[in-house]
Amino acid sequence: MIKVNIGGCNNHHPQNFVVRHVEGxxxxxxxxxxxxxxxxxxxExxxxxPGTMVLFDKNVPSNYGNNSGEYINDWLHFDFEGEEPPFDKLKIVLNKPVILNDITSLALILNLIITEMHSKSTYKEDVLDHYVKILLYRLSEQIHNKNDSIKSHPLYQKLVELRTKIYNNPQEKWTIDRMCRELKASASYVQHVYxxxxxTSCMKDVINARIEQAKFYLLQSVxxxxxxxENCGYDSEIxxxxxxKQFTGMSPREYRENMIARKEQNS
Known part of the structure; x- marks a missing residue:
């Protein structure tokens, strides 16, 4: 079984902040x-x-951060009990950065893991075991799908860079016209290839990025x-x-109260 120890999603650190693991x-x-x-x-x-994955083996010294601006990441500490790690079987390399093609789908799985970790679910340990295994399978798929036609698309890298900008700065005025200028392509073509x-569509992704940013503010700020x-790019609170509510099933206030109550129950 996989045991989840601790983790976090969308953690923000200031420029020149360095995470150090001297002894791994x-x-x-x-x-x-x-x-x-x-x-x-x-x-080394x-x-x-942006969009790079590293899976660290035990006891490997490391440090990391962003010298040119804010550093943002998702992270997870985990271990195996009663079974061998499947890294060789899944061909997931350890201790080497790997550029991924879709961190958003992986971030959603990690979000599920972190939420479940703080729950009092009867089957929490089993659910976490399954979630992490799904995460590892999805990682393996992305790493080794070398013949993916999407990755060979001439606009692929620019699309990844554009999506990263959207998720790092969802409060900005993202429009189809702006995306067309960024990619130097027509509106119909940009929407199709995106x-x-x-x-997912361009503008639905913008909304999702804003909702994820809002969740962070609701939980981590007052x-x-x-x-x-306003900080998430909306002109109107309504x-x-x-x-x-359309995306989460709860109003922002209900979401904040619900998550605070969960934390208090688990403290």
């Missing part, structure tokens, strides 16, 4: 970056773009709902609340 970790550590990141792993140095690549709406 006593368990396995998965990092998925959302910004440019400088890694030092067992003496790497400069990586959906083909990420299985900002009022109207300020959160519009923000309507979209938030």
């Amino acid at each position: 970790s006593k368990d396995y550590l998965l990092i998925i970056t959302k910004t440019e990141t400088s890694f030092s792993i067992d003496g 140095k790497y400069e990586t773009p 959906k083909h690549t990420f299985q 900002l009022c709902i109207s300020s959160i709406a 519009h923000f609340s309507r979209q938030f």
Whole structure:
């Protein structure tokens, strides 16, 4: 069984903040970056773009951060009890940065893991075991799907960079026209290729990025709902609340109260 020890989603750190593991970790550590990141792993140095994954073996010295701006990542500490790690079977390399083609789908799985970790579910350990295994399978698929026609598309890297900008800065005024300028392509073509690549429309992805940012503010700050709406790119608190409920099933206030209550129950 896989045991989840600790983790976090969409964690923000200031420029030049460095995470240091001088003697490594006593368990396995998965990092998925959302910004440019400088890694030092067992003496080897790497400069990586947003959307990079590193799976650290136990006791491997490392440090990482972003020298050029804010550092954002998802992370998970986990270990195996009563079974061998499937890394060889899944051909997941350890201690080497790997650029992924869709961190959003992986971030959603990690979000499920972190939410379940703080729950009092009767079957929490079993659910976490299954979630992490799904995460590892999805990682393996992305790493080894070398013949994926999407990745060979001439706009692929620019699309990944555009999506990363959207998720790192969802509060900005994202429009189809702006995306066309970024990609130097027509509106119909951009909308078609974006959906083909990420299985969601341009503007739905913008909304999802804003909702994820709002969740972070609701849980990690004391900002009022109207300020959160503004910080996430909404001109109207009413519009923000309507979209938030449409995507989560709860109003922003209900979401905040519900998650705070969960934390208090688990403390």
